[in-house]
Amino acid sequence: MIRPTTANDTEAILSLATVTLGFEADERAELSLSLSQSFASNSAPFWLTDEQNGSVVGAAYCEPERMTNGTWNLLFIAIAPEHQGKGQGRALMQHVEQQLAKQGHRLLLVETLASLEETRAFYLKNGYEEEACIRDYYEAGQDKIIYRKALQ
16 A cells, blocks of 8 residues: 555654665654654655555655756655565555656656666666766765656
8 A cells, every 4th residue: 555654654764764775874864854844844745655564665755856847856765675576666656656747747856876786777677767977976986877757
């Protein structure tokens, strides 16, 4: 079941970020702040949770790209390791895309580290095109790859 995220999901999402994406303490704090702001705001960014048997097994988060018309940026997607490779990431990604398209948005951007081969393969498999590479973005030798997908 894919549903909107609630404040009760915060700990599960932070745990997913740590276990799945290797978030450090400062990244967890930033994610926690984003979640808190999202739940406190009436214009909360787009969060979804994939749930099975009452447990959060995946989450996705995207927000509009500032100063654009209909462009969104997927900032976070994670599926618990024991649920990976079973189509849940694809289903969550498709749900995000469908919801954005229904709202009239036109483009979804995703960025990742060049060194994350499986992640990059996931985006390509899901119809994203590699749009740009920013060399040494995160630090020397850590390139950022940006993918894009037209939603309409």
